[in-house]
Amino acid sequence: MTLTLYNTLTRRQEPFTTVEPGKVKMYYCGVTVYDFCHLGHARACIVWDVVRRYLRFIGYEVRYVQNFTDIDDKILNRARLEHSSMEEVADRFIKAYFEDMARLGIKEADEYPRATHTMNGIQRLIHELENKGFAYPADGDVYYAVRQFSEYGKLSRRKLEDLQAGASDRVNVEDVEYQKKKHPFDFALWKAAKLGEPAWESPWGQGRPGWHIECSAMVRDRLGETIDIHAGGEDLIFPHHENEIAQSEAVTGKPLARYWMHNGMVKVDGEKMSKSLGNFTTIRDLLDRGVDPMAVRLLVLMAQYRTPIDFTDEAIADKTNAWHTLKDGLLFGYQYGEKLAWGTETASLLPEIVERFKTSVNDDFNFPGGLTVLFELAKELRREGNIIVHQGKTATPKEELKQQWQTLVTLAEVLGLEAKLEVETSPSGGLSDAEIAAKIQQRQQARQAKNFAEGDRIRDELLAQGITLIDSRDGTRWHRN
DSSP, X not given: OOOEEEETTTTEXXXXXXXXXXXXXXEEOOOBSSSOOBHHHHHHHHHHHHHHHHHHHTTOEXXXXXXXXXXXXXXXXXXXXXXXXXXXXXXXXXXXXXXXXXHTTOOOOSBOOBGGGOHHHHHXXXXXXXXXXXXXXXXXXXXXXXXXXXXXXXXXXXXXXXXXXXXXXXXXXXXXXXXXXXXXXXXXXEEEOOTTSOOBOOTTOSEEEOHHHHHHHHHHHHHOSSEEXXXXXXXXXXXXXXXXXXXXXXXXXXXXXXXXXXXXXEEETTEEOOTTTTOOOBHHHHHHTTOOHHHHHHHHHTSOTTSOEEEOHHHHHHHHHHHHHHHHHHTHHHHHTTTTTOOSSOOOOOHHHHHHHHHHHTBTSOHHHHHHHHHHHXXXXXXXXXXXXXXXOOSSOHHHHHHHHHHHHHHHHHTTOOOOGGGOOOTTSSOOHHHHHHHHHHHHHHHHTTOHHHHHHHHHHHHHTTEEEEXXXXXXXXXXX
């Protein structure tokens, strides 16, 4: 099965083909850096991180660009409150962004353009829009003339006449900005400088760019006139992505993106996340409470990416248990590989398992279906591990076990799910299964060297921690007291 994905622009699932064969140009509308990243950012960044990983896994060369909006009213307001500058606020929260994403296991994009570093491209695009009759100046501002773009609304399926009718009761005709516009839904490409705010020189006077033009310019500068995937949260469909299309396509006459992809929103205990409701949760708050980052990834990936998800304590607890199952399988090779005399050579992956995984995920990035395959492997390896621990051996050929384990590790890495032996702990806070297995291995080596005193010391050490060893001709078994 070839990869198909849901295109917001066409409202249907389509086979995936790229502008340039074998290569993917992908842009994700990133964060406005005025605060710490929250759970909504966690979901979006995990989803697009895994989309990119999977595209590379199936053979594409991916160029992934994610922007930072570093000039915005919210950033300026925070700077005023803190008596600092826009640059200081943006730099601080960009640094925090990378810290939070690293904890979630999210790979860095290939490039992170910033709006303030793209001023030449922004002004060039506005100038071209003005020359083509899609933009007009008004007292230092520049506006996009939405009525000039005949396809305005094609992404969101909104019509200007319906928008205007719906907004008629909410428009303040006394508003200065409203009076400058030729149409109520014209939007700012350039904003005249205000006292105390950062400003840049331009053909229209000192000022700063509007939000929508920033992404159009960054996409064009970094990836070209037509890209393969433009991604973001569904809250960006209108007006942000709609306006991006209007700006870019009016100038180039080409599609801005072949596929528009949007992830669903996040709720907390069934409510929209907001500071006023007191349920605003940042990524670092969640992880600092001891929630495993891999459980967060599972919570995101076990839901279809376009549907809403609800962060609840029960959901996190459920996914934490699920992660323990998956982690047991991922640690199998570290715990038992030496006992099974695997050696250092790499085993081939199980083709039927890989194909099942790909068949699931190729259906519009069906990560829940892919995870089903992983959990089946993990449970089987955990069962084999228990047999090894309690019977000292397993009837399954060691080469087959190695293939199963390396297939699991490889596919889990595609989803960004990784386990490290040193962080494995038992639920009670005592020794983990991996640590017990390591102690038993040390004891066996001591006994083989006829250092029986050391062997007895290790046995007594384990007994003091509630672990009883049972020696037999088939090896050493153990159980917790």
